[in-house]
Amino acid sequence: MSTDLTPVPNVLVVEDEMILRMRAVDIVEDAGFNSIEAVNADQAISILESRSDISLLFTDIQMPGSIDGLMLAHAVHDRWPSIKIILVSGQVKPSDAERPTNSQFFGKPLAVDQIITELQAMVGAGALTIVPGTGALPVGSVTPSSRTDQELALLAENDSLRLLLEQAGVDAATFLAQAGIDAKEREAAERLQQLILGELHHRIKNTLATVSAIASQSFRTAPSIEAGQKAMEGRLVALGRAHDLLMQVSWASASLTHTFSNATEPYDSQGSRRFHFNGPDLRITSGAVIALAMTFNELCTNTTKFGALSVPAGRVEIAWTIDKPKQRLNLAWTESGGPAVELPTRQSFGTRMMKSLGQQLNGQVKLAYETSGFTYSLDVPLSSVAAAA
Numbered sequence: 391m392s393t394d395l396t397p398v399p400n401v402l403v404v405e406d407e408m409i410l411r412m413r414a415v416d417i418v419e420d421a422g423f424n425s426i427e428a429v430n431a432d433q434a435i436s437i438l439e440s441r442s443d444i445s446l447l448f449t450d451i452q453m454p455g456s457i458d459g460l461m462l463a464h465a466v467h468d469r470w471p472s473i474k475i476i477l478v479s480g481q482v483k484p485s486d487a488e489r490p491t492n493s494q495f496f497g498k499p500l501a502v503d504q505i506i507t508e509l510q511a512m513v514g515a516g517a518l519t520i521v522p523g524t525g526a527l528p529v530g531s532v533t534p535s536s537r538t539d540q541e542l543a544l545l546a547e548n549d550s551l552r553l554l555l556e557q558a559g560v561d562a563a564t565f566l567a568q569a570g571i572d573a574k575e576r577e578a579a580e581r582l583q584q585l586i587l588g589e590l591h592h593r594i595k596n597t598l599a600t601v602s603a604i605a606s607q608s609f610r611t612a613p614s615i616e617a618g619q620k621a622m623e624g625r626l627v628a629l630g631r632a633h634d635l636l637m638q639v640s641w642a643s644a645s646l647t648h649t650f651s652n653a654t655e656p657y658d659s660q661g662s663r664r665f666h667f668n669g670p671d672l673r674i675t676s677g678a679v680i681a682l683a684m685t686f687n688e689l690c691t692n693t694t695k696f697g698a699l700s701v702p703a704g705r706v707e708i709a710w711t712i713d714k715p716k717q718r719l720n721l722a723w724t725e726s727g728g729p730a731v732e733l734p735t736r737q738s739f740g741t742r743m744m745k746s747l748g749q750q751l752n753g754q755v756k757l758a759y760e761t762s763g764f765t766y767s768l769d770v771p772l773s774s775v776a777a778a779a
Contacts, residue, residue, distance in 0.1 A: 398422070398423060401445065401447075402425075402427075403415055404428045412739075426444070429750055438469075451484070460488065478496045480598075608625060624691060666705065668710075675777050692764075697731070698727055706725050709721070719770050731762070744766060754768070756769075
């Protein structure tokens with residue numbers, strides 16, 4: 391009997407948005423490879439400097455930090471030329487000349503099956519295993535037909551939105567001309583209009599990519615289609631509520647307290663105030679608003695199904711403090727009065743999201759399944775969540 395001891399290749403996934411990074415990790419693992427995660431280029435470089443077993447870099451182009459994904463790709467190509475590179479973006483499409491030699495580019499939303507094929511062509515066959523069965527989609531399985539349909543639907547929708555944006559640009563130019571605005575003013579207004587439309591187009595494509603990722607994650611481990619659909623709807627509602635909150639402050643920053651109350655309100659049945667908040671208010675970034683809102687949606691869903699709020703006497707305490715000397719935010723979600731807690735037998739999408747939030751914000755997440763009540767704690771640098779004054 392022979393044993394194959396060939397190591398599974400490692401792929402470094404670099405993506406600053408939590409849900410999109412989780413989706414990229416799933417694609418890499420579905421292709422049969424191990425994934426290593428980074429939230430920005432600086433973290434990616436640090437990982438590459440500390441290990442020599444990375445076969446491919448899978449990176450978004452638009453990222454905060456000292457350099458973007460395209461600059462990261464060139465730096466990696468120069469220092470580690472053996473590492474293959476895949477670039478993705480929902481906003482820009484770099485030309486062949488702008489990309490490192492032999493790198494590949496994919497637009498968002500991601501064409502999953504095409505990327506899996508490309509990953510395997512660039513790195514090798516990996517360790518992909520198709521697991522037969524019905525109901526839930528097991529981790530490591532690939533369903534080309536269903537994913538292709540999802541991607542085609544999203545891409546078709548994106549094309550419709552692109553045409554609407556282009557028409558909006560034409561209408562704006564016509565309106566300015568009819569209003570009698572002179573050439574210089576019209577030129578300045580057109581530049582502003584193009585800037586606004588470009589940003590809107592980027593956000594629409596990013597949102598479509600996020601929706602695609604949420605849909606895939608929701609059905610990936612769902613016990614049934616109905617359960618997957620309900621989970622997806624809840625997550626999309628949570629994302630919509632977070633966007634509503636950010637619209638109220640023009641996507642600048644939002645209140646931490648308001649973010650928590652907005653996320654928990656749908657689960658506080660008939661205003662019975664089963665959630666109790668205790669902590670100082672803080673203005674937080676738009677990225678932190680969305681990440682916390684999505685995480686709290688998972689916590690709320692779990693507690694109403696299985697935890698403290700599944701019984702009338704249960705309650706949830708949400709407390710946070712700011713350690714000023716260390717400049718850190720400490721948050722604790724503590725459930726009490728509910729049924730005895732049991733350790734879960736598998737890691738759900740919600741659990742992955744909660745753990746990923748710690749990495750997203752350069753902090754730590756701890757989950758404690760005490761018999762008396764589940765506890766979630768988050769410890770992050772204040773600079774990772776606080777909006778600039």
